[in-house]
Amino acid sequence: MIVNHEKLTKVVEAICVAAGAGASEASMTAGHLVEANLKGHDSHGVGMIPIYVNNLKKGFCQPDSHAEVLSSNGSIVVVDGKLGFGQVVGPESMDIGIDVARQHGIAVVALKNAHHLGRIGAHAERVAAQGMISIHYVNVVGHDPQVSPFGGTVPRLGTNPFCCAIPVEGDDPIVLDMATSAIAAGKVRVALNSGLNVPDGCLIDAEGNETTDPKVITLNPAGSQTHFGKHKGFGLAFICEVLAGALTGAWSVQPGNIRQGTVVNHMLAFIIDPKMIGDTDSFTSETKALIEYIKSTPTAKDVDSVLIPGEPERIAKANREVNGIPIDETSWQGIVAAGATVGVTAEMISAMLA
Numbered sequence: 001m002i003v004n005h006e007k008l009t010k011v012v013e014a015i016c017v018a019a020g021a022g023a024s025e026a027s028m029t030a031g032h033l034v035e036a037n038l039k040g041h042d043s044h045g046v047g048m049i050p051i052y053v054n055n056l057k058k059g060f061c062q063p064d065s066h067a068e069v070l071s072s073n074g075s076i077v078v079v080d081g082k083l084g085f086g087q088v089v090g091p092e093s094m095d096i097g098i099d100v101a102r103q104h105g106i107a108v109v110a111l112k113n114a115h116h117l118g119r120i121g122a123h124a125e126r127v128a129a130q131g132m133i134s135i136h137y138v139n140v141v142g143h144d145p146q147v148s149p150f151g152g153t154v155p156r157l158g159t160n161p162f163c164c165a166i167p168v169e170g171d172d173p174i175v176l177d178m179a180t181s182a183i184a185a186g187k188v189r190v191a192l193n194s195g196l197n198v199p200d201g202c203l204i205d206a207e208g209n210e211t212t213d214p215k216v217i218t219l220n221p222a223g224s225q226t227h228f229g230k231h232k233g234f235g236l237a238f239i240c241e242v243l244a245g246a247l248t249g250a251w252s253v254q255p256g257n258i259r260q261g262t263v264v265n266h267m268l269a270f271i272i273d274p275k276m277i278g279d280t281d282s283f284t285s286e287t288k289a290l291i292e293y294i295k296s297t298p299t300a301k302d303v304d305s306v307l308i309p310g311e312p313e314r315i316a317k318a319n320r321e322v323n324g325i326p327i328d329e330t331s332w333q334g335i336v337a338a339g340a341t342v343g344v345t346a347e348m349i350s351a352m353l354a
């Protein structure tokens with residue numbers, strides 16, 4: 001089905017409120033999730049609602065929690081998300097970091113215990129909108145790992161995202177925002193729900209053989225996702241695990257820590273004010289010249305143009321704002337069923353979409 005983004009936002013807000021969220025927290029969460037769909041990342045969009053509702057019911061997500069500064073030492077701020085919505089404590093911790101970076105030129109924000117932070121690019125874009133650069137290392141815990149280390153055959157890591165956004169004055173920011181797995185876990189879920197295969201090189205079965213069938217993740221023993229770029233992606237995922245998991249959250253993926261079927265993100269983010277490094281006019285003109293040079297690269301067969309990181313998301317958004325957001329039937333039924341468990345009936349949802 002194809003759904004209008006504004007109506008979809010109302011549905012998600014209503015489900016979040018019925019599941020225990022306040023109006024403001026529900027609005028921030030719904031806005032973030034629908035924006036992920038608009039930007040083409042259905043893996044991190046409204047398809048997460050059944051997981052969020054389940055986590056709210058079990059107390060794994062605390063809808064009233066807000067970011068709390070545990071310590072602030074010069075440019076280093078340690079923030080506890082207290083298992084609040086990542087869509088609430090994520091932006092709050094970025095705003096704290098922006099203020100610190102304005103003062104010191106750089107902020108190191110160690111955000112621990114956030115319920116799922118969603119699309120990390122959203123947090124980076126918030127920083128870029130204030131003219132600042134940010135670099136984010138994130139780990140994912142609270143549930144069984146899904147990604148096998150390079151050379152392994154069973155899962156040992158989460159999909160640990162890395163993100164960097166750079167503002168370009170008068171233009172859109174550069175936003176590299178990626179899972180360190182070959183594809184995000186949610187993309188395996190979406191393929192499974194849609195009856196599709198995943199691209200080559202993204203999954204292995206429990207014996208370590210490459211496969212494109214997403215069903216392997218449902219088997220016992222389960223298959224694993226693989227990293228992008230072989231040992232290099234694995235290396236970056238491992239760095240995320242150490243910086244975000246061991247250092248920031250004191251909660252890495254190692255099996256001594258709790259795994260109860262929830263999604264917790266820890267994030268170590270660096271926020272840099274470019275004005276404190278050099279002449280912003282030359283930074284802007286040099287970056288723009290670089291973008292122009294890269295975009296003028298002659299293209300391969302069947303490629304329309306070379307894109308800068310962040311562009312595919314803006315193209316998807318321009319399209320989906322006009323033409324609607326496609327949602328596969330299984331994902332939609334999951335959202336409707338999750339709504340029903342908190343009193344938002346299928347009839348109420350139909351009325352909101354009418």
Ligand code: NAD
Pocket residue numbers: 041043044116117118119120121139140159160161163175176177178179180182183184185187265306307308309310311312313
């Ligand atoms: P992706 O592979 O679709 O894109 C990764 C990056 O590559 C993006 O910055 C994109 O702009 C860029 N890109 C894509 N195609 C391009 C092209 N043709 N030319 C140039 N650049 C291009 O993203 P992904 O790895 O599937 O991650 C999806 C989302 O999942 C991200 O928003 C990430 O933050 C999120 N994620 C979140 C968690 C979590 O626990 N919160 C975990 C994993 C991933």
